[in-house]
Amino acid sequence: MRLEEMLSTHPRQPQMGVSEISAFIRTCFDCADACLTCADACLNEEQVQRLVRCIRLNQDCADICEITGKMLSRQTEPDKATVRAQLEVCIAACRACAAECDQHAQMHAHCRICADACRECEQACVQMLERFPSRAALI
Amino acid sequence: MRLEEMLSTHPRQPQMGVSEISAFIRTCFDCADACLTCADACLNEEQVQRLVRCIRLNQDCADICEITGKMLSRQTEPDKATVRAQLEVCIAACRACAAECDQHAQMHAHCRICADACRECEQACVQMLERFPSRAALI
Amino acid sequence: MRLEEMLSTHPRQPQMGVSEISAFIRTCFDCADACLTCADACLNEEQVQRLVRCIRLNQDCADICEITGKMLSRQTEPDKATVRAQLEVCIAACRACAAECDQHAQMHAHCRICADACRECEQACVQMLERFPSRAALI
Amino acid sequence: MRLEEMLSTHPRQPQMGVSEISAFIRTCFDCADACLTCADACLNEEQVQRLVRCIRLNQDCADICEITGKMLSRQTEPDKATVRAQLEVCIAACRACAAECDQHAQMHAHCRICADACRECEQACVQMLERFPSRAALI
Numbered sequence: 001m002r003l004e005e006m007l008s009t010h011p012r013q014p015q016m017g018v019s020e021i022s023a024f025i026r027t028c029f030d031c032a033d034a035c036l037t038c039a040d041a042c043l044n045e046e047q048v049q050r051l052v053r054c055i056r057l058n059q060d061c062a063d064i065c066e067i068t069g070k071m072l073s074r075q076t077e078p079d080k081a082t083v084r085a086q087l088e089v090c091i092a093a094c095r096a097c098a099a100e101c102d103q104h105a106q107m108h109a110h111c112r113i114c115a116d117a118c119r120e121c122e123q124a125c126v127q128m129l130e131r132f133p134s135r136a137a138l139i
Numbered sequence: 140m141r142l143e144e145m146l147s148t149h150p151r152q153p154q155m156g157v158s159e160i161s162a163f164i165r166t167c168f169d170c171a172d173a174c175l176t177c178a179d180a181c182l183n184e185e186q187v188q189r190l191v192r193c194i195r196l197n198q199d200c201a202d203i204c205e206i207t208g209k210m211l212s213r214q215t216e217p218d219k220a221t222v223r224a225q226l227e228v229c230i231a232a233c234r235a236c237a238a239e240c241d242q243h244a245q246m247h248a249h250c251r252i253c254a255d256a257c258r259e260c261e262q263a264c265v266q267m268l269e270r271f272p273s274r275a276a277l278i
Numbered sequence: 279m280r281l282e283e284m285l286s287t288h289p290r291q292p293q294m295g296v297s298e299i300s301a302f303i304r305t306c307f308d309c310a311d312a313c314l315t316c317a318d319a320c321l322n323e324e325q326v327q328r329l330v331r332c333i334r335l336n337q338d339c340a341d342i343c344e345i346t347g348k349m350l351s352r353q354t355e356p357d358k359a360t361v362r363a364q365l366e367v368c369i370a371a372c373r374a375c376a377a378e379c380d381q382h383a384q385m386h387a388h389c390r391i392c393a394d395a396c397r398e399c400e401q402a403c404v405q406m407l408e409r410f411p412s413r414a415a416l417i
Numbered sequence: 418m419r420l421e422e423m424l425s426t427h428p429r430q431p432q433m434g435v436s437e438i439s440a441f442i443r444t445c446f447d448c449a450d451a452c453l454t455c456a457d458a459c460l461n462e463e464q465v466q467r468l469v470r471c472i473r474l475n476q477d478c479a480d481i482c483e484i485t486g487k488m489l490s491r492q493t494e495p496d497k498a499t500v501r502a503q504l505e506v507c508i509a510a511c512r513a514c515a516a517e518c519d520q521h522a523q524m525h526a527h528c529r530i531c532a533d534a535c536r537e538c539e540q541a542c543v544q545m546l547e548r549f550p551s552r553a554a555l556i
Contacts, residue, residue, distance in 0.1 A: 003173070005248075006249055006253070011183040037149065038145065041150060043215055044150040053355045055354070060360055070172075070175060071341070074175070074334055074338075075183070078334065085363070088367070089363035089366070092357070093363075109148035110148045117141055188326060192494045195495070198491065209480060221506065231498045231501075281447070284527055289461040311423075314491070315427065323428055347450070348450075352457045353458075387426035
C-alpha cells in the first residue's frame with residue numbers, strides 16, 4: 001500500500017493506473033527475491049552439482065527482475081525503446097529460469113515455487129509490453 | 140506469502156520464525172523502493188535544488204536497504220559480524236534519510252511517506268540487531 | 279589484470295579469449311559508473327531542471343550496464359537467449375543515454391564524457407552480440 | 418582514466434584528490450567483481466559442498482563493495498555517519514571473505530586471488546575511514 005501512496009503523490013502521474021503499476025512492480029521484486037532465495041536454497045541441497053545451472057539462471061533472473069522493478073518505479077520521462085527491451089530481457093530470463101526450475105520442481109519445493117514466481121513475472125511483463133508498442137507495430 | 144513459502148522449503152531453516160524474517164525482508168525492500176521512488180519524485184518537483192540532499196540520501200538508503208534485504212534472504216552460513224555491520228549501516232542510512240525527508244514532509248507528501256518507510260525499516264533493523272549480539276556484549 | 283587472473287583460474291574457461299571478455303566486462307562497469315557519476319553531477323548543476331531526463335536515462339543505463347557486466351562475468355552455463363536480450367537492452371540504454379547526454383555536452387563536460395562511455399559500451403555490446411547468434415539467424 | 422575525468426568535471430569537487438578517490442572506487446568495484454567471479458568459479462568446482470560458505474561470503478562482499486563504490490562515486494552532500502558505517506561494513510565483509518577464501522587458496526587459485534582483492538579493498542576502506550572521523554573522535 002505504501003508503493004501506491006508513493007506513486008499517488010508523485011508529481012508525474014504514471015501513464016497507467018497506480019494500482020496496476022504498483023502490482024507490476026511488486027511482481028518484479030517478488031520474483032527477484034524468490035530467485036535469490038532459490039539460488040541460496042539450491043546451494044544447500046545435497047545434489048548441488050545438478051543445480052548449478054539453476055543457480056546461475058536464478059542469479060540472472062534476480063538481477064534482471066530487480067532492474068525491471070526499478071525502471072518501472074521511475075516515472076521521469078522514460079525512453080520507450082529501453083523500457084521495451086528491458087521487459088523483453090525480463091521475459092527471456094523468467095522463461096529460462098522457470099524452465100530450469102521446473103526440472104527440479106518434484107525434488108525441491110523451492111524450485112517449484114520459484115518457477116511459479118517466474119511465470120507470474122513473465123506474464124506481467126508480456127502484458128506490460130502491450131502498453132509499449134514498438135515503432136514497427138505502430139505503422 | 141511466496142517469501143514465507145520459499146523460506147519454509149529452504150534446506151536451512153532460518154534462525155528465527157519464517158513469518159518474522161519474511162516481514163523483516165519485506166520491510167527492507169519496501170523502504171528501498173520508497174526511497175528510489177522518492178528520489179524520482181523529488182527530481183520532478185519545481186524546487187528540485189532544495190531536494191538535492193534528499194535525493195542523494197534516498198539513493199544511498201535505497202541501495203543499502205536492498206542489500207540488507209538480500210543478506211537476510213540468504214540462509215547459508217552468514218558471518219555474524221558482517222550482518223551486524225550491515226544492520227548498523229542500514230540504521231544510519233534510514234535515520235539520515237528520514238531526518239532529511241522530514242524537512243520536506245509538509246511540502247511533499249512523498250517525502251512524508253518515505254520518512255515513515257525509513258523509520259519503520261530503522262526500527263526493524265534495531266530489533267533484528269538484538270538477535271546478533273556483538274562479541275563485546277556477550278562478555 | 280585481476281579480472282584476467284580470476285577468469286584464467288575459473289574451472290569453466292570462457293567461450294572467448296580471457297583478455298577479450300575482461301575488456302568487455304570492464305567497459306560495462308566503466309559505463310555504469312560514468313552514468314552514475316553523471317547523474318550525480320547533473321543533480322548539482324544550476325539548470326538541473328533541464329537535466330531531469332538525462333539523470334533518468336543515466337540511472338537506467340547505470341543499472342543495465344552493471345547487470346550486463348555481471349552476467350558476462352559468470353561463466354556457468356548461460357542461457358543464450360537471455361544473454362542476447364541483455365546485450366540488446368544494454369545497446370538500447372546506451373544509445374538513449376548517449377543521445378540525451380550529447381544534447382548537454384557543450385554545456386557540461388561530464389555529459390560529453392558520459393556520452394563517450396555509452397557509445398563505447400554500445401559498440402562493445404554490438405560486437406559481443408555477434409557471438410550470440412539468434413536461432414533465426416542460424417537457419 | 419574516465420573516472421578521473423568524470424570527477425574532475427563534476428560541479429562538486431571531491432573532498433580529496435581526484436586520483437585518490439578514483440583509485441578507491443576502482444578498488445571497490447574490482448573487489449566486487451572478483452567476489453562475484455569467485456562465487457561463480459566455486460560453483461563449478463567438484464567439491465562445491467566445501468565452498469558453500471565461501472560462495473555466500475563472496476555474494477555478501479560483492480554486494481557490499483559495489484555499494485561502497487557507488488556511495489563514494491556520489492559527490493552530492495553525503496551523510497558522514499552513513500558513509501562511515503558503509504566503510505565499516507565493507508571492512509567486515511572483506512575480512513570475512515578473505516579469511517574464508519584463504520582456507521581454499523591452496524586448492525583454488527581463484528580463492529587466492531579473491532582473498533588478495535578483499536584485503537586490498539579492506540585496506541583501502543581502513544585508510545578512507547580515517548578521513549571520516551566519528552563524532553566521538555572529534556571530542
